[in-house]
Amino acid sequence: MGIDEKYMFRCLQLAKKGEGYTRPNPMVGAVIVHNGKIIGEGYHRKYGEPHAEVNAVRSVKDPSLLPQSTLYVSLEPCSHYGKTPPCSAMIISHKIPRVVIAVTDPNPKVAGNGIRMLRENGVDVTVGILEKEARELNRSFFVNQLYCRPYIILKWAQSKDGYLDRHRTSHESAPPAMLSNTLTSILVHRTRTQVQGIMVGTRTALLDNPQLTARKWYGSNPVRIIIDRENKIPADFRIFRPDAPTLVFTEKAPPLSLDNKFVKYIELDFSKDILIPLLKAIYKENIYSVLVEGGSHLLSSFIEKQLWDEAFIEITDTALQDGIKSPEIQGQDIDIQKYSGSVQIHLKSKITRNFL
Incomplete structure (x- = not known):
């Protein structure tokens, strides 16, 4: 690992500290180096607060060293006025002579403009150090900016003979097949805290009467996203709890009398394919990542339309012999983990893999 890579790796470490707090902004870390020594560090702590570069500059005890220093940052400095002033202008004002950037910002408001501003003002700019790692860290942000839709994660558990569940007619007729074990169930709840929305369709809601909350892991509950064309789900079901x-x-x-402050209804035209309008509507609600835990039909719809980014598939030792077939999916294996009585496969879609 070279010198630039060493300091950029530290930027990525710092950036991760903002996980869960910066949305819809990306996670960004910055390091300032003078004569081979780190004299300042910072990261974007929370949406609306100063960016990583600003926090790094503010942490420098002797600002007179800045004109002889190098700034490392995991994402291109912004060049526009938003919640905060442009970081590129701040860098120029402090006469920092060299800036090393991991990856260009995909946001159309930036998209190379920050780099251009720096270079036009005499700053030596290097781009592409640990670029793959920086893209991976903010993969959700890149999907948001490039496709104007939420980052989609599919999740399901299936039996070793390829079934999601037994055939059932209601949540009272028979319990769902319990395929996940204690550990993998906890991991699912952890994932729920890492996304902003969790989606199921009508059938899953009616058959399972799920809570769709993160009860087994510390963190915020995601927004429940329910597809219910004909309003079949009873008002006393758990998804309507506050x-x-x-x-x-x-x-x-x-x-309106049936509505409450915790529930919002959005109308869609179900005579046409709803997935793209659905994702646009969710994105408009400022929900930038969604975990889809629906049944076979909903999951397959996302797979067929190639509107997914990651998938977690748990394959258990249980055999159901008959029931609802699991979806068929192809993607790049990222990781395979073995747990007690099950294997979890983590996939990345072709579309996401291409730009990461």
Whole structure:
């Protein structure tokens, strides 16, 4: 690992400290080096607060060293006024002579403009140090900016003979097949805290009466996203409890009297394919990452339309012999983990893999 890579690796370490707090902004870390010594560090702590570069500069005890220093940053410095002033202008004002950047910002408001501003003002700029790692860290942000949709994670558990569940007619007729074990169930709840939304369809909601909360891991509950074309889900089901907000996508919203402050209905035209309008509507609600835990039909719809980014598939030792077939999916294996009585496969989609 070279000198630039060493300091950029530290930037990525710092950036991760902002996980869960910076959305819709990316996680960014910055390091300032003078004569081979780190004299300043910073990261973007929270949306609306100063960016990583600003925090790094503020941490320098002797600002007179800045004109002889190098700034390392994991994402291109911004060049526009938003919640905060442009970082590129701040770098120029402090006369920092060299800036090393991991990756160009995909945000159309930046997209090379920050680099251009720096170079036009005499700053020596290097781009592409640990670029792959920087893209991976902010993969959700890159999907948001490039496709204007939420980052989609698919999740399901299946039996070793390829079934999601037994055939059932209601949540009272028979319990769902319990395929996940204690550990993998906890991991699912951890993932729920890392996304902003969790989605199921009508059938899953009716058969399982799920809570869709993160009860087994510390963190915030995601927004529940329910597809219920005909408003079939009873008002006393657990998805309507006030422990998390709920978005219901339907063909016709019920009378206002049936609504409450925790539930919002959004109408869609179900005579056409709804996935793209659905994702646009979710994105408009400022939900930038969604975990899809629906049934075979909903999961397969995302797979067929190539509207997914990652997938977690748990394959258990249980055999059901009959029931609801699991979806078929192809992607790049990222990781395979063995747990007690099950194997979890982590996949990345072709589309996401191409730009990461």
